[in-house]
């Protein structure tokens with residue numbers, strides 16, 4: 001118990017290694033914040049690097065897409081919808097479970113995982 005109290009007390013005086021989150025701590029202007037960081041008037045902790053093969057938001061290269069619909073067929077969450085007029089797809093992040101099936105099946109590799117993980121928003125799309 002005493003060890004835990006010691007650790008808690010020690011933590012109170014350690015500097016933070018993360019940036020404050022969520023939105024209520026976000027700066028009004030990211031540009032102004034970065035300017036202030038550049039002038040040494042504000043401080044940002046560097047983001048923790050994401051591991052290799054991280055499954056972040058999926059990027060879709062529309063120009064490469066051949067409209068084969070394989071991604072639509074394998075998606076277990078109905079997160080990929082085919083647009084017949086365009087012969088392209090729409091990807092809905094809010095439905096995605098990041099299983100990677102569509103990324104693996106795409107014959108032209110136009111679906112790829114990014115390292116983007118800040119996906120919380122007020123609008124589901």
Ligand code: SF4
Nearest residue numbers: 075096097099100102
């Ligand atoms: S990663 Fe999985 S859930 Fe997300 S769009 Fe691809 S197949 Fe669907």
Ligand code: SF4
Nearest residue numbers: 065066068069071106
């Ligand atoms: S599998 Fe790839 S090429 Fe086929 S429709 Fe999906 S994104 Fe387009």
